Amino acid sequence: MKSIGKKETLLDELLHKIQGYETILGRLDVGIHVIDEEGKTIVYNETMSKLEGCEVSEVLGKDLLSAMPHLTVENSTLLTVLRTGTALPDRQQNYINARGKPIVTVNSTTPLIIDGKVKGALEIAKDITFIQALADKIVNLQENLIKQKTRGQMPYHPNTRYTIESILGEAPQLRVAIHYAERAAHTSSNVLIFGETGTGKELFAQSIHNLSPRKSHPFVAVNCAALPEQLLEGLLFGTTKGGFTGAIDRAGLFEQANGGTLLLDELNSMNMELQAKLLRVLQENIVRRVGAVNEVAINMRVIATMNVEPAVAIEQKKLREDLYYRLGVVTIRIPALRERRSDIAIYTDTFIKKYNKILTLKVKGIDKAVEDTFLRYNWPGNVRELQHVIEGAMNLVTDDEYITMGHLPMLFCANAANTLERSQEQVVHPVAFPKGLSLGNQRELLEIDNIAAALAETGGNITRAADRLGLTRQVLQYKIKKYKMK
Structure with a gap:
């Protein structure tokens, strides 16, 4: 009795897993089609069904060529892979499906090899029609x-x-x-x-x-x-x-x-x-x-x-x-905006004039608090981000002549507050350059000094140091390696 009960438990677990796999396959945004070594379909999910315009019941458990008469041994990628045992990756296919709809897919077809023998073939199709x-x-x-x-x-x-x-x-x-x-x-x-x-x-x-x-x-x-x-x-x-x-x-x-x-x-x-x-x-x-x-x-x-x-x-x-x-x-x-903060005023004035015309406003400029925020912000999105901030602010301006902090987009204000808070924690480490040192070498020494300071302040954390310096993690790692700092 115990052995029977044990078998039933294993069977239940197996059925549960199969149902789980079927649910997953049904929700994938790629088509899945699997045939066995005899060319019969053993897996055919809903996405593949919609792509090819065939009902799952018309294909599942059927011989591939009988279920899809338009295919032949020569033009079927599944049967080709089953026969040759060689994968066919990333093949673009343009075709008219069973419902007359033009379809474009990228297909990858792979042999299913068990104990050194080809026991089937798997095809994954990504719809790229749009x-x-x-x-x-x-x-x-x-x-x-x-x-x-x-x-x-x-x-x-x-x-x-x-x-x-x-x-x-x-x-x-x-x-x-x-x-x-x-x-x-x-x-x-x-x-x-x-x-x-x-x-x-x-x-x-x-x-x-x-x-x-x-x-x-x-x-x-x-x-x-x-x-x-x-x-x-x-x-x-x-x-x-x-x-x-x-x-x-x-x-x-x-x-x-x-x-x-x-x-x-x-x-x-x-x-x-x-x-x-x-x-x-x-x-x-x-x-x-x-x-x-x-x-x-x-x-x-x-x-x-x-x-x-x-x-x-x-x-x-x-x-x-x-x-x-x-x-x-x-x-x-092209230098980042934070490297040329003197240009922020030029861009700000240009964008205000642009949106004055578009929105029929008469904004004269930005107030002192906004100007100070703009000059201290890191601008990760550069000039494009500044333009979007000005556009967003001017959509909130009514009869005011100047853009104030209350007009600025909420997300920008949150990001700016975070950036300014971090910048106040940073310590300036001046560099005394030797006489006769070229401008290029001075720049390198300045970079090394700033990187060393940022790493010291963050306990060697590359991600946080990169954030403080306004760099990506990859660029900072490259510079550390370049200057042999580790």
């Missing part, structure tokens, strides 16, 4: 803009609106960056721009294009972090009919930017394999569409942007070193 539609819109809009003929005296490509004159600020660090941008504009070399989020990297990129001999030619921009890597490759290189399931003949952004400039925003989000292909394009000035045999010659300049220092990105394996040397012929660093 993202593909957005990517198609990007391509179509770019094509339409490129085809538009510039009328009259329009000096710039319609994809752009910023020029060097659009860059506001008088701080020496910013003027150096502007000087580099002006010099770079008159060359054909590729440019790498890096700076924190919100510092104006695209503004610099467009300004370089509009000051260059390429200004009447296309300016094409793509955010490398906004699209899955499978879509990004097709978007950049273009596609050829038959290159993958559902592929069509379409020029990529490399070809669309021919004669002009291609902006690769957040380059460090591009995977290393795709970076290698980009390197080849830059070295040989040719591009081959996905699935194509022939190559197309192109003449374009690439401007890439990143929100981290190149050395840090290389160390973190987010940027190929050889690609950096090819792209970073001209490297421009």
Whole structure:
């Protein structure tokens, strides 16, 4: 009797686990399809059912080819993996499902190996139909803009609106960056721009294009972090009919930017394999569409942007070193707003004038308390954050002539209070520089002194020290290693 009871307990536990797994599979936002060694479906979740337009009951427990007549031994990735025992990772598929709906997925298919033998195959499908539609819109809009003929005296490509004159600020660090941008504009070399989020990297990129001999030619921009890597490759290189399931003949952004400039925003989000292909394009000035045999010659300049220092990105394996040397012929660093606090007044005045027009207000400026807060705040979101703070404040201004602390967004006030409280705890450690020391070496000594002070004040806590210094943890670790401080 005890053994029977024990078996029932084990069976109950097994059934409970199965029910739990089924619940999990049913709630995943990816499609799951598993077949056994005979080609019968043993797992088919609701997400896969919706993707393929098939009822779970029509597929589960059935032979794959009989349940899905449109498949064959040759074109079924599940049966191919079952037969070869080799995984097929990250395959894009465009198809019409059983209900006539166009679907785009990225599929990864893996053999299920038990005791060295292939006992089945697992396919995981991610629906990227909506993202593909957005990517198609990007391509179509770019094509339409490129085809538009510039009328009259329009000096710039319609994809752009910023020029060097659009860059506001008088701080020496910013003027150096502007000087580099002006010099770079008159060359054909590729440019790498890096700076924190919100510092104006695209503004610099467009300004370089509009000051260059390429200004009447296309300016094409793509955010490398906004699209899955499978879509990004097709978007950049273009596609050829038959290159993958559902592929069509379409020029990529490399070809669309021919004669002009291609902006690769957040380059460090591009995977290393795709970076290698980009390197080849830059070295040989040719591009081959996905699935194509022939190559197309192109003449374009690439401007890439990143929100981290190149050395840090290389160390973190987010940027190929050889690609950096090819792209970073001209490297421009845009200083953070906290490094040039003298420019805060210029931006504040500009944004107030802008929103006075939009909101039909007559705000004259900010009061002394707001000015003091702005000057002491670290501005992690930089100029973009300052603009949003001014916009938010002016939406609360009625008949007042000056923005006060009571008009500022609540979240900003909370962040500012936290920052100012920490800054009051910091101790200034002046550095006496030896005579004749170069400006670069003085800067390094100052950095070392500030880092050492921050580490001492935080008991060696890297995260807290980075926060005090207004750096990311990764950048601080890089600098500690660079200066051999540990």
